[in-house]
Amino acid sequence: MAVDIKNLNQNQLADLIAKAQARQNELSKERVGKVREKIQAILKAERMTIDDVFPSRGAKPKRTGVTVAAKFRDPANPENTWSGRGKRPRWFNDALKAGKKEKDLLI
Template identity: 90%
Template sequence: MAVDIKNLNHNQLNDLIAKAQARQSELSKERLGKVREKIQAILKAEGVTIDEVFPSRGGAKSKRAGTTVAAKYRDPSNPENTWSGRGKRPRWFNDALKAGKKEKDLLI
């Protein structure tokens, strides 16, 4: 079905674009559904689950997730403020360095 877009006004053209995008979305969903069915059939035939094939896929947490690192630096003016030395430097650390302290002075 050929559509002569040169003869369409602005509203008709927007309508055509919206319908084409909706159809494209439908086709994409159908394709993904077929692929999902094929994958599930293969998994069932092999007797495995998707989590066994892709263990780090959100079903199981990685070994490093949620681990905390011991504090390496402590704020001399407020001992509750600590920093592991990873990531962005905290404000108190930068302020202490500007005040003349050295990194080794702030070590725990």
């Protein structure tokens, strides 16, 4: 069935394109459904589940934070420490502004 698109006006052409895209989406969904049925049949025949075949599907490995030893200590309050990683704490910046040097704050 050939459609002569040269004789179509803009509205007819837009309608044809919309219908073609809708049909393309239908065909794609049908294909996915058929593939899904085949996979389920294979899994059933082998007495397995999708999780048996793909155990890590959707699961992301957890990142464990590594605790780093403190490198700097606040002379005004020894409980305040900093590892030297990340944003500088306020007490560290205040000590630098007060004239201390980084080496003075080392543990």
